[in-house]
Amino acid sequence: MAHDVPHWLAAFPDEIRMEPGVVHLLPELAGAPASAGRTQAVSELLARVAAALSEAGRLNGWRNELLDVVAEDGTVLGVIERAAVRPLGIATHAVHLNAWTDSGQLWIAQRSFTKTTDPGMWDTLVGGLVSAAETPESALLRESWEEAGLLPHHLKDGRRSGQFTVRRVLPEGYQVEHVTVVDTVLGPEVVPENQDGEVAALRTVSPEEVLEMVADGLFTLEAALSMKASLGAFAPVSLVVPPAEAPRVSL
Template identity: 40%
Template sequence: MSAPVVVRPGWVDAARARAQRPPARPRLPFAVGGHTVGSVDAQVFGQIAARRLLDERWQLSKEERSDGWAWQLGAADVGELDATDALNALARVLRATGHCGPWRDEQLAVCDAAGRRIGTVERGAVRPLGITTRAVHLVAATPEGDLWVQQRAFSKPSNPGMWDTTMGGMVSAADTLEQALARETWEEAGLAIDTLQRVAHGGHVDFARPCEAGGDGGDGGGEGAETGYMQERIDWFSATVPAGTEPVNQDGEVERFEAWPAEEVQARLAAGAFTPEAALVLAGYYGW
């Protein structure tokens, strides 16, 4: 017997195209101690360098390389570079000049092109620096097959009030992927990961697109606003929530949870009610 044909809804291809877009404004590679880790808005960094606001231990300079111009963050003298210290000094400059996202006091890993960690940086600085981040989502179902979805709190800096997967959150510098899954599942949904059934890694979704420097990845709101660049890999997991158990938010970032049948989820997806990240995670979940 042949496998059933999966019909992909028309919105999916357009959503995937929106998830992979070049920068809206000119950007240059950004390197730390010779290691390229991201990209920066050429005009913004020209203004920051001209104002010389960086800690005197660190130097921000525009240098010509074999592949073109790049911004380089390094030690001001011949001393050893502390990449984490330098990156967070730069993050404070971005914050002081209005080019940083909400300050979270949360460190995210900063890796070079080969995936080697060279340091960490404040979460609010990753979009203006074009640093690749990792996130994790959970698609959790009831035993009957309905999906638990959340409405994001209206106070969220990105996509407030939109619908999302059961859980979605960043992988911090202190976390493994599995630790982030467990921590975020508890903080957002009040569910202990070891009490869920059939927990499995489902796949991943990649994003590379312009965004507001002040957000966690939402599209820019106006002309000239997109001075950040979102590069993110989202690993998603599926699970079943046992009968008699319901998600309950713990951190104030969720307005409410609801359990929807597949028909309702898919209708809301087609109507654009879900965040871009959740929409593509759910497209993967449904095999689209």
């Protein structure tokens, strides 16, 4: 998590206990079996933590979007406002779609210049976080419509082409993002069209141009890794920084 965040968490001494590399939520529930009541209690605590960080001006906006908070064993502990995950170093799951034309070109999208993260940079045609209670498959369908106007039948022949994890320090905190990459081929009759206003431009490029743009730093990190995985340029990659930057979340 960000170096200054423990200061704000200190306001919850009876509900959050911090140890090197681990943040314990509601220690009195340690060992309790998973239940709807436990999940609700954790979610309510995380809502108050996010509100406190927002009131302190520590969050980069407020998205009104909930993400799952998942323990190392895959258990969903609760949910939290999306804007709070990176200040707290909470892991997220994202999906990216590489959409090819039948002539071997790749559709790419330029991020809106008003985006708070990587404005104006180039991205895969579709990319986004998996929201609370979503599966990667349902998230990909939702994002594909919002970002490119694609319908489920456009993705019916899609195949998973890679997975990787990004771990890096960012100005707002610490990013831990597990990414699933899917490839599909769009026929010449399909022309992607952004629906949510978060894309400045759409275009097709050749694989050679993709690699040149990656080398020039024109793509977001996640998009560059997603497209290189699709191109077979290298195996799934994990970008790692010292473990102390990424505390585990536990009950």
